[in-house]
Structures are given as C-alpha cells and as structure tokens.
Amino acid sequence: MDRTRETYRRLHDRYGPQGWWPAESPFEVIVGALLMQQTTWARVEEAIRRLREAGLLDVRALAAAPVGTIRSHVRVAGLHRTKPARLKAFCRHLLEAADGDLATYFDRPTAEVRAGLLAQDGVGPETADSILLYAGGLPSFVVDAYTVRIGSRMGILSTDAYEDVQRIFETRVPRDVGTYREFHALLVAHAKASCRPRPRCDGCVLRDLCDTGRGRKG
DNA sequence: GGCCAGGTCAAAG
C-alpha cells in the first residue's frame, strides 16, 4: 500500500472536495497568500473585503497606494508593520516583471517563477508555492506546519526540512495541479478537525496510519 | 490571561 495515496483517499472520502483556494481571481489569491501568515482565514477574508471596498484590490492600485493606507485596511490580519509594505512591494514586482499581467507572469518554467517569488520580501517557500499552485496553476506542492505534523505523525517523513518534505510528497502524488491543490487543502482540513498539536487521535480517519494512533512502536 | 494561527526574517551559536 502507498501510505501517501491512501492518506489522500481517506481524507477525500472523509472531508470531501475542498475547492481551494477560495478567491475570485488569481490576484486575490496572491493578496490572500501574502496576508495569510500567522493568522486565520477569517481575518484575511476581512482584510480583503476592506481592500475591495476601498477599490484597492488591484495590482496597480496597491502598487500606487501609500503604505499607511494599505495598513489601515489590512491591520486586522496582524503583523501590520511588515505585511502592508510587502504587499505593495510585491505588486510593484508584478508590474515590473510582467506589467501586472499574471498570465504573462506565470508563463515561464515553474522553477524560474518560484525563484522570482522567493526573491521578494516576505515570500518564503510556503507562500511562494501557494502562489504558484493556487494563483498560477503550476504544480508545486505546498508544505505547511500541518503537512509536516501529519506526515511526521504518520511516520512517512524523516525530516522536517521544507524542500525535503515537498520532494517526498511530490514523488508520491501524481504531478497534477488539481490533486496538489486538493491534497494540501485536505491536510489543513484534517489538522483543524482532528489532528491537534497534542496527539489525540480519537475519531481520526488516519488513526491506524499514525504512530500515535495505537502506540504501534513509538 | 495564556496560547495559537495555513510564516518569514535576522541574529546568534
């Protein structure tokens, strides 16, 4: 049995299609990804709603807006000393790199786009991959704290290094954008539903796959 | 009141 595929199958059976990323446009995915650090989706949603009301949910508008103005709208998402400036700087990057056209921006080899993303302030590997996968439609598996936690608990990871974990999942999951998108979303859904920091696997659909599920060696 | 959230970065060992 392939543990990774079996995991995907069970999560999908249990939680159903997640339909990530919840956004109305690729640009909105990017804004959300940049704001979605150390906060909750509800706050990101609120911040995006405020930006939209202010007419700032647009690459040129954000690139031109004063950081203080952006800050007043996204404050609810936390880390307001860094996020607003990074958001603005990223929009300027999009204008500079592709005249603000996302189809053009993503129309290069994935590795090349990824390198460009990582060069931006506030864009680490997870944010870069989220943008590649959910905004660009490019196959780059997203690794987050939940991915590492669940993977470790299941004993399929021997490391927690980002690129290593990513490679492990990418070599076990079909290289398909739809599958990558669903898998990541399902891992988040599962973490929130029943895979807490403190191992408590009651009712967990992966229970028998987890080292903590039945004290199978551990 | 303390802990935490779909991270990232700079500083230090």
Next chain:
DNA sequence: CTTTGACATGGC
C-alpha cells in the same frame, strides 16, 4: 547550517 525570537491581531 540549525536554532531562537520577534512580529501583531483577535478568538477561544
């Protein structure tokens, strides 16, 4: 190269 702390808001 690995570890640690700061960052900020708001809900439980």
